[in-house]
Amino acid sequence: MGAAAHAGRIEVIAGAMFSGKSEELIRRVRRGIIARKRVQVFKSHLDSRYAGLYSVSSHDGAELDAAPVDSGAEIFRQVRPDTDIVAIDEAQFLDAGIVDVVTALAAAGKRVIIAGLDTDFRGEPFGPMGALLCVAEEVTKLQAICVRCGELACRPQRLIDGRPARYDSPTIMVGGRESYEARCRHCHEVPRADEDQRALELPEARVAGARS
Ligand code: ADP
Numbered sequence: 001m002g003a004a005a006h007a008g009r010i011e012v013i014a015g016a017m018f019s020g021k022s023e024e025l026i027r028r029v030r031r032g033i034i035a036r037k038r039v040q041v042f043k044s045h046l047d048s049r050y051a052g053l054y055s056v057s058s059h060d061g062a063e064l065d066a067a068p069v070d071s072g073a074e075i076f077r078q079v080r081p082d083t084d085i086v087a088i089d090e091a092q093f094l095d096a097g098i099v100d101v102v103t104a105l106a107a108a109g110k111r112v113i114i115a116g117l118d119t120d121f122r123g124e125p126f127g128p129m130g131a132l133l134c135v136a137e138e139v140t141k142l143q144a145i146c147v148r149c150g151e152l153a154c155r156p157q158r159l160i161d162g163r164p165a166r167y168d169s170p171t172i173m174v175g176g177r178e179s180y181e182a183r184c185r186h187c188h189e190v191p192r193a194d195e196d197q198r199a200l201e202l203p204e205a206r207v208a209g210a211r212s
């Protein structure tokens with residue numbers, strides 16, 4: 001096997017929102033460009049934050065041109081034979097097929113750099129990220145800062161109208177009223193349906209309950 005094929009490998013940058021995944025992906029891609037490698041950058045079409053659909057951007061404003069895709073198969077179709085580095089951001093939104101695609105790209109000698117949220121708003125493994133961590137040679141887990149307590153944060157806290165989203169809220173909300181903040185395991189809140197009912201209980205209902 002030639003040296004070019006041996007260059008093939010998979011790197012995953014995982015972690016919470018605001019942990020610097022996009023910054024790190026952009027840094028690795030820029031260094032690849034400095035090394036005169038041919039680079040292609042993809043991202044899930046479900047992410048259009050900040051600079052929009054055709055670029056990878058970090059919360060700090062760094063940017064890179066990227067092709068939006070909706071599946072692993074689409075990445076496979078678009079990768080050119082002479083590409084050295086394939087970078088993929090927001091991989092948590094892609095289908096399970098992405099695992100075979102990145103494995104085939106690495107076997108074909110490509111360096112594949114994948115960034116994505118490792119857990120969803122519930123704190124559970126997000127889409128194909130768990131399997132991607134398994135097939136990677138190198139895993140970088142980043143943490144943000146918890147906006148509640150200042151410790152390291154590993155979870156995306158979903159808020160709807162300023163309140164923690166319930167466990168049965170959909171995994172992916174597109175164009176919703178929700179917002180996110182970084183929180184640690186201990187400050188992360190995901191009310192279950194029964195807890196939420198108590199939280200929503202109206203003062204009148206409680207008074208009526210007390211009377212009966
Ligand atoms: P990710 O791709 O993981 O969401 P980004 O690379 O887009 O992260 O953004 C990381 C940057 O976000 C940090 O360098 C920092 O300037 C900023 N930031 C905003 N809120 C936080 C936070 N709670 N913890 C850490 N960094 C934060």
Ligand code: ZN
Nearest residue numbers: 146149184187
């Ligand atoms: Zn905390």
